[in-house]
Amino acid sequence: MLDIEWPDSWRAAFRIELRAEAIGLAWRGWPVVPGTYPDADSTELQNTASKWTRPTPVHSDWKRRIGAHPQQVATWWTGRPYSLLVATGTLVDxxxxxxxxxxxxxxxxxxTGQPAPIVAMPNGRWLFLTASTDRLPRPLAEAEGVEWHGEGSWVPLPPTPFRHGVVHWRVKPDVWGWKLPRAEAVHDVLVRALREESVPRTQAHRALPVESSAA
Known part of the structure; x- marks a missing residue:
C-alpha cells in the first residue's frame, strides 16, 4: 500500500523503475507519455488533486508527444516519478x-492457448491489450462496466502507482514476444466471458468442462 506522501527513498526508486520501463517501451515503439501520480502537487494534477483517482497525461499537448524518441522519453522521467501511460488508438488498444x-x-x-498482455489495476479493473482496431463488437460496446480505450485515450502500465497499490502485469507482453494479439481474437474471448457471467453459476460450472474438452 502506498501513502500519498512517499518517503524520498521510495520516490527515487519508483522514478528509476518507471523511467526504465518507459524507455524500454519507447524503444519498442510503444507510444508512452508521462502521467500524474498520487502525491503530485495541484499544478501537476491539473487542479484535480482533491479528487485524484487515476493518472492522466501531465502535458496538455500529450497527443503531439506520441512517438517521441526514447532519449526524449528519458528526459520526461528525469526529475519526477510520473505515471507510465501508453496512448491508445495508434499501436495498442x-x-x-x-x-x-x-x-x-x-x-x-x-x-485456448491464446495469451494476451493483461494489466491489473489496484482499483479492481483489468486491461486486456490488443493491436489497434476501429470497431468493437456490440456485446462489448453495450455491456455495463466495459470501456474501450482506442483513439484519443490512454491506459496506465506497470509500475504506475495508485493511491493504494501499484499497477502490475497479469500476463507480460513478452509472453507474445511483444507482438500484440489481434483485437478480434481477444474481443471474442471477452464476449464469451460476458455471456458466461450471465449464466447461473451452477449451469456455468457444468458447462465449462465440456467446452474445454472440445477445444
Missing part, C-alpha cells in the same frame, strides 16, 4: 473490465 470478467476472460485465454 485496451479493453477495460471489472475483476470478475477479467478473471473469467484470462482463464478462457489460458484454456
Amino acid at each position: 485496451a479493453i477495460e473490465v471489472d475483476d470478475r470478467i477479467g478473471r473469467r476472460a484470462a482463464a478462457l485465454l489460458r484454456a
Whole structure:
C-alpha cells in the first residue's frame, strides 16, 4: 500500500523503475507519455488533486508527444516519478473490465492457448491489450462496466502507482514476444466471458468442462 506522501527513498526508486520501463517501451515503439501520480502537487494534477483517482497525461499537448524518441522519453522521467501511460488508438488498444470478467476472460485465454498482455489495476479493473482496431463488437460496446480505450485515450502500465497499490502485469507482453494479439481474437474471448457471467453459476460450472474438452 502506498501513502500519498512517499518517503524520498521510495520516490527515487519508483522514478528509476518507471523511467526504465518507459524507455524500454519507447524503444519498442510503444507510444508512452508521462502521467500524474498520487502525491503530485495541484499544478501537476491539473487542479484535480482533491479528487485524484487515476493518472492522466501531465502535458496538455500529450497527443503531439506520441512517438517521441526514447532519449526524449528519458528526459520526461528525469526529475519526477510520473505515471507510465501508453496512448491508445495508434499501436495498442485496451479493453477495460471489472475483476470478475477479467478473471473469467484470462482463464478462457489460458484454456485456448491464446495469451494476451493483461494489466491489473489496484482499483479492481483489468486491461486486456490488443493491436489497434476501429470497431468493437456490440456485446462489448453495450455491456455495463466495459470501456474501450482506442483513439484519443490512454491506459496506465506497470509500475504506475495508485493511491493504494501499484499497477502490475497479469500476463507480460513478452509472453507474445511483444507482438500484440489481434483485437478480434481477444474481443471474442471477452464476449464469451460476458455471456458466461450471465449464466447461473451452477449451469456455468457444468458447462465449462465440456467446452474445454472440445477445444
